[in-house]
Amino acid sequence: MFNVAFRILYNEDEAQDVLQESFISAFRNLENFKMDSTFGAWLKRIVVNNAINVLRKRKWDFEEIENHPELPESDTLFPEEDKMKVEIAKKAINQLPEGYRMVFSLYVMEGYDHKEIGEILGVSESTSKSQFNRSKKKLRQLIQEML
Amino acid sequence: MKKDQLENWFSNHRQAFDDKTPPEHAWSNISKSMGWSAEKRKFSYSNFMWKAAAIIFFGISCYLYGKSEMQALQISSDNEFQKIEAYYMDEIEDKTQLLIDFNGRDVFPNPETEMELQRMDAMYQIIKEEYSSKPSQKLKEALMLNLLIRDNMLNEEIETFSL
Numbered sequence: 001m002f003n004v005a006f007r008i009l010y011n012e013d014e015a016q017d018v019l020q021e022s023f024i025s026a027f028r029n030l031e032n033f034k035m036d037s038t039f040g041a042w043l044k045r046i047v048v049n050n051a052i053n054v055l056r057k058r059k060w061d062f063e064e065i066e067n068h069p070e071l072p073e074s075d076t077l078f079p080e081e082d083k084m085k086v087e088i089a090k091k092a093i094n095q096l097p098e099g100y101r102m103v104f105s106l107y108v109m110e111g112y113d114h115k116e117i118g119e120i121l122g123v124s125e126s127t128s129k130s131q132f133n134r135s136k137k138k139l140r141q142l143i144q145e146m147l
Numbered sequence: 148m149k150k151d152q153l154e155n156w157f158s159n160h161r162q163a164f165d166d167k168t169p170p171e172h173a174w175s176n177i178s179k180s181m182g183w184s185a186e187k188r189k190f191s192y193s194n195f196m197w198k199a200a201a202i203i204f205f206g207i208s209c210y211l212y213g214k215s216e217m218q219a220l221q222i223s224s225d226n227e228f229q230k231i232e233a234y235y236m237d238e239i240e241d242k243t244q245l246l247i248d249f250n251g252r253d254v255f256p257n258p259e260t261e262m263e264l265q266r267m268d269a270m271y272q273i274i275k276e277e278y279s280s281k282p283s284q285k286l287k288e289a290l291m292l293n294l295l296i297r298d299n300m301l302n303e304e305i306e307t308f309s310l
Contacts, residue, residue, distance in 0.1 A: 002169040
């Protein structure tokens with residue numbers, strides 16, 4: 001759960017606060033757990049929502065693609081397996097604008113679909129999809145620059 | 148929707164991104180906020196010794212065996228742990244039902260204790276999930292302690308009820 005919070009906030013102190021707050025909230029509201037998912041999935045949703053609330057206080061926004069030079073569409077920009085390293089990937093994600101990082105993390109790392117991401121972030125499913133595609137383009141660009 | 152290379156790479160290396168651990172005091176902060184501190188619970192010397200003994204037993208067993216035997220011990224410890232876990236899960240279920248039957252109203256007699264047992268069960272599930280993906284001695288001991296505490300709480304309830 002700590003990693004879930006950290007991947008959204010990229011700040012250990014804030015992630016720790018969210019972790020504590022989420023556990024306390026879950027234990028105090030156990031009667032609201034409806035058993036329609038696993039307890040872990042329910043708790044994870046609480047962690048994600050609390051992390052997003054912290055981000056909102058930072059006044060994040062989706063960055064417009066127009067602020068960046070035109071990015072190529074092709075997937076062939078992704079490096080070969082032996083050149084791609086975890087540390088490069090972590091640095092690249094850290095450099096993503098917050099909005100992109102959130103959508104990318106929620107979709108690829110936490111396994112939410114775009115409908116769920118839309119509900120979490122208060123955007124439409126199509127916005128989530130478009131932001132996700134943009135996040136991937138930006139991530140490919142950052143990775144290429146780092147290699 | 149078909150995943151592209153980038154998505155596939157991140158999905159395949161997902162575990163590498165679970166490298167952070169919360170600081171030691173995170174859980175004690177949660178416990179304090181929930182009022183689970185030791186001072187609030189009635190201190191029982193014999194229970195404390197039993198819990199301490201369970202933890203020390205695991206520690207000493209691992210220390211006494213050499214590295215080459217560690218794997219064998221690990222396998223037997225896991226088997227032993229599963230037997231102990233099954234035993235205490237049955238005990239907890241039986242004692243809970245016993246108290247409900249004693250109470251005669253189809254509900255647990257003490258709502259506060261019931262709530263605390265549910266919270267402990269929830270904690271158990273979380274630790275168990277963590278243990279399934281990243282087994283460790285520390286987590287196994289945490290699971291054991293959770294079971295012992297719950298069993299002890301039910302023993303105290305039964306004692307109170309039967310007075």
